[in-house]
Amino acid sequence: MKLYIAEKPSLGRAIAAVLPKPHKKQEGYIELGNGDCVSWCIGHLLELADPEAYDPELKKWRFDKLPIIPESWQLQAKSQTRKQLTVLKGLIKQADQLVHAGDPDREGQLLVDEVIDYLKVPASKKQQMQRVLINDLNPEAVRKALAKSRSNRDFIPLATSALARSRADWLYGINLTRAFTLKGQQAGYQGVLSVGRVQTPVLGLVVRRDQQIAAFQPKPFYEVQAHISLTADQPQIVFQAQWQPSEACQPYMDEEGRVLNLKLAQHVAQRISQKPAVVKNTEQQTKQEAPPLPFNLSQLQIAANNRFGFSAQQVLDLCQALYEQHHLITYPRSDSRHLPKAQLADAGAVLEAIRQNLTDLAAGVAQADQRLVSKAWDDSKVDAHHAIIPTAKSANIGRLSDPEAKLYQLIARQYVAQFYPAYRYQSQQVLFEIDGGSFISKARQNLQLGWKTLFEQNPEEQHHPAVKEGEQLFCQRGVLIDKLTQPPKPFTDATLLAAMTGIARYVQDKAIKKVLKETDGLGTEATRASIIELLCKRNFLQRQGKQILSTAAGQALIQNLPESTTLPDMTAHWESQLEQICDKKLKYQDFMQPLQQLLGQLIQQAQHSEMQGLQGLGSKKTFKKRKSSTRSHSTAPRRVKRASPAQSSRNKSSHSAN
Known part of the structure; x- marks a missing residue:
């Protein structure tokens, strides 16, 4: 009998729909017309055991018990899905051939693999296990995917990488959450001060943005526009050109090139009025924009x-x-x-x-x-x-x-x-010299809208009259435009997600920036939304309309944590190493051992932290509710099995393969 193991019932039903009929719907699986079966995992059937599963004394949160580092990792069946695990156990025992049909990603690979290991499937059966990658639940797509099955052994490094991240997040979250919660209690905070490798840098992003907004002092700055006509006696304005301050103006400008001196800008505006405007250079380029890529x-x-x-x-x-x-x-x-x-x-x-x-x-x-x-x-x-x-x-x-x-x-x-074809347009730029100053006018003319016709708003056009280098026009007037610098905008879901995916923009170190540019940023596609919601649920972030703001508790937590835990640098380091595990360039233990050393250092820092600003914040009810479930402190999906030297032969083979 061949057994297909899907990640969810919906995928299981989609697989069964293209396989031999008639079908018999059984409890937790579908029996096919040829005697094969399709079953599923209902998401997470297993989870990492709580610390007290290793030692009952660990149920109490105490500094002298930290760091908690299991010698031999344990998984436990989730109570709400224990029945389905029993169904799978019976089917796997009967099956001659197993087909892994977890979701087509790193964590989906691990989710089914850990069930196979937990149920102690014989090595010979695991060796023959197949893997199918299904992206589309429609029948024809499922048929094609089933026809392209591969050996599940090809994906051992992928699962080992997911395993390493899952265990590392457990270690990091469990230990630092306990350490800083205990110190927070001593300072008068009532609740859990959760710390996570991903959630804490995300919180740090929002806190720092809110601090920048609160400390922002608007500064006036000035621009000068030249309104240019073809001749002195033709008042119709055909060009609006922007002043380009020279190097001599640098002492009167900020780091972003904005002129801060009002008298300087007034002088330029007055000086260029009623003066010839000589065309120094013209540029005209045909450019195009390809259709935007489909969405991730x-x-x-x-x-x-x-x-x-x-x-x-x-x-x-x-x-x-x-x-x-x-x-x-x-x-x-x-x-x-x-x-x-x-x-x-x-x-x-x-x-x-x-x-x-x-x-x-x-x-x-x-x-x-x-x-x-x-x-x-x-x-x-x-x-x-x-x-x-x-x-x-x-x-x-x-x-x-x-x-x-x-x-x-x-x-x-x-x-x-x-x-659709690319959007094509003509970019025009004219450089003027007016009384010794440089002014630029830019315009765009649409040539072919292409894919833009599918979207509601077409690009605006600006038309320049044809002019030649050396031609003399006339500046009717210089116009002073006074503006105020604007504070950064509060984060929204869109901008916070963009910051998480483009986190390299917030990093100064060039090496770390490079790594983050080559990875997915903070979190994964599957976890970013839940991380934002988790921080809101724990009252570290709050929503006001579309805005996402930090709370007093969130701000105090970031201010008291070691800076390294609030920055994305560690994620860059981890992701680089996890990718190396996927590529068989790094072993599991070479990733985990340095982390254990780091935990000891961070716990020492926690012991010396004063945890200022937390008194009177938090909720004792919340603390009691979460105290028994320390797994929630990890921000990555909590799926673990394999790749520990103290576990099964499958684990040992995955180590040697990496």
Whole structure:
């Protein structure tokens, strides 16, 4: 008997739908017509054991018991899904062949693997285990994925990397949360001061932004515009050119090149009025913009927040419904914005489904040119999963909720754009000299709107009259424009997600910046929304309309923690090493041992922390509620098994492979 193990029931049903009938629906699995079975994991069947599972004394939070570092890691069955684990245990024992059908990512790989190890499946059966990567729950896509199964052993490094991150986050979160909570209690804080490798730097981003806003002092600065006509006796303004201050003006400017001296700007505006404006240089270039790539989850969350005000978590929930319930989009927790070239074969069917599903896009689909192949199709940039796109399923869109329909349309429009030509425009720039000063006028003229026609607003045009180098025009007047510097804007879901994905912008160290540019940033596609919600739930962040602000407790926590825990540098270091584990360039133990040394240092720092500003904050009720579940302090998915020397032979083989 062949047993397919999916990550969720929805995927299990999709797999069974393309396999031999008739089907018999059993408790926790589907029996196929040929005797094979399809079952599933209902997400996390297992979780890392609490500290007290290793030692009952660890149920009490005490400094002298830190750091907590298990010698032999333990998993425990989740009480609410224990029944399904029992179902899988019986099926796995009967099966001759196992097929791993977890979600196509690092954590999805580990989720099923850990069940196989926990149930002590014989090594011979594990050796023969197959892996299928399913991005799309529609029947034809599932059939294709099942036909391309690979050996599950090919994915050992992927699971080992996920394992290392999961255990490391457990160690980091459990130990530092206990240490700083104990110190916070001594300072009068009532509650848990949770610390995590990802959540704390995210909180640090918001706190520092709020501090910048609070400390901001607006400063006036000045610009000068030259209003230029063709001749002195023709008052019609044909150019508005911006003053470009010379090096001599540097003492009167700030670090961003803004002129802060009012008298200087007034002098320039008065001096250029009623003066000749000589064309010193003209530039004209034809440029183009390719269609925007299809969405990954973070970019979809950013776009949906900007357009509809949806929170990051709301977008993820809507995506899961569109994927699992309606089968209208492909796997949503993707970090890729590219597509495999093989997907081009399905493009016609996908476009036809969009045309039938969305009347607003029907005309746009009709104009799509399937002969065009955008840069989205790139096999070298697609690994376990590809960009989020519509499936080839036609459906009654009226059955979708309004938010679901909006999100589906957003995804569909981005896909249709891949079959449109680039947006082409002519960029023009004219450099003038007026009484010894330099002034620049820029304009843009649309040549071909291309994919822009699919979107609501077309780019504005500015037209320059044709002029030649050396030609003399006339500055009718200089116009002084006074402005005020603006504070940074508070974070929203969109801008905070953008900061998490583009965290390299907030790092000074060039080496760390380089690493972060090459990784996914802070968190993963699957966890970023939950991290934001977690910080809000723990009262470290709060929402005011679309704004995300830090609370007094959040600010005090960041101010009292070691700076290294509040910066993204550690994430850069970890992600670099986790990628090396995936590439078999680093061993599991070489990642974990330095972390254990670091924990000891950070706990010592916690012992000497005064935890100022926390007195009277927090809730004792919250502390009691969370005290028994220290696993919640980790920000990464809590899935662990394998890759510990003290565990199974599968673990040992994964070490040697890395």
